[in-house]
Amino acid sequence: MDIDRIRYFNVFAETGSLVRASEVLHISQPALSKALKQLESELGMKLIEPEGRGLKLTASGLALRAETKGLLTQWLQVGEKVRRKEIAEPTRIGTFEVFSTYFLKHLANTVDFKNLELFELRPGKMEDALLKNEIDIGITYLPIPKAGLDLTEVTKVKMAVYGRKELLNKSLNELPFVVPLDPVEGAPTKVTGLDGWPDHKIPRKISYRVTLMESALELCRRGHAVAYLPSFVVDAHNEMLLAEYRLHEIQSPIPVKDRLQPVYLVHKTNNEDSKLHRQIAKALRAI
Incomplete structure (x- = not known):
């Protein structure tokens, strides 16, 4: 036929x-x-x-x-x-949306990608993908413990509340936060939000919930909301914007030491010392 x-x-x-x-x-x-x-x-x-x-x-x-x-x-x-x-076997990395978007430029400086597959996965799904051999390594700051997987803390990134300049003088109770829509389940800490904010300790006014954090950034750019974000993401974000749309750090009730968020590489047990692991760790330490 x-x-x-x-x-x-x-x-x-x-x-x-x-x-x-x-x-x-x-x-x-x-x-x-x-x-x-x-x-x-x-x-x-x-x-x-x-x-x-x-x-x-x-x-x-x-x-x-x-x-x-x-x-x-x-x-x-x-x-x-x-x-x-x-062509070369793909390098398969699991991470999460927005972090991957702004981390890529650092990653490209240390990893020679001939064939990259970047999976943007939420906590839990990332670990499942590793166990199913769908990805080779994961990057996360909200790890979900799973048998057969190990964590390596590579660096810490500063987190802060960011919004337009006109929101700088508002109190926490007045700030309209935009947060990830999907909750985290199974994390060893009490943190349930994908942005890592300790809602169980410090309540906040949540006005918007979105699936994609790029949507959250757009709400922030327009002055409608603030978000709790990694500082390196906002620094990279601001490089591409006119001054009127740039985001500024807003005073936060979270102590500085508690805003240093560990970043982990997740990998299969006994599979830590790989070339890819070392290259990604180097890129993470550069952010």
Whole structure:
């Protein structure tokens, strides 16, 4: 069977229309119709039949779709899989959104990436990915203990409350915080928020909850909110902005020593002394 005809057939089956299928495939409707008739002739069975003003799959067509859909996906991925094997094995790092965004420039200075796969994972999911061999190493400051994994504390990063200049003189009770939407579960500390704020000790006014911290940064840039963020993230963030949108440190009730957040590398037990581990540790110490 011609693979293109099978692909055309599956696109028609998905769209249910010769017109829409021809648009998706970027071929003319007559050419598509001819290819489908050739497939029917090749197989010796009717695959499509009229239904009102349109067309539908016959019982044989439905059976062919069920049999070929998965095989077609595998076939279309063959080229990509071969190309991937021709280049270096990927370096697979798990970290979390925003930290990874602003840490990448430091990472690129110490790790020679020929093929990088960066997985932005929340605590718990990162550890699971390590145990499943989906990533090689994880970077976190809210580790979730799991059997078979070890932690290495590499450095500490300063955390602080940041917002627009006009919010500098407001009290903690007045500050509208934006925080990560998903809570942390299973952390050995009482911290439950992905930003690491000790809500169990110091209540705050939470006005916004977001999944992506880049959305939190946008709220901060516009003066709608403040956020508890790593200082190196804000420093890198401010380098790219006009002065009016830059974020400033706001006085925090958290003692300075408690705002030094440990950063850990998470790795499989007895797998600490690897070249990748040493390179990432060097990059983390540079932030």
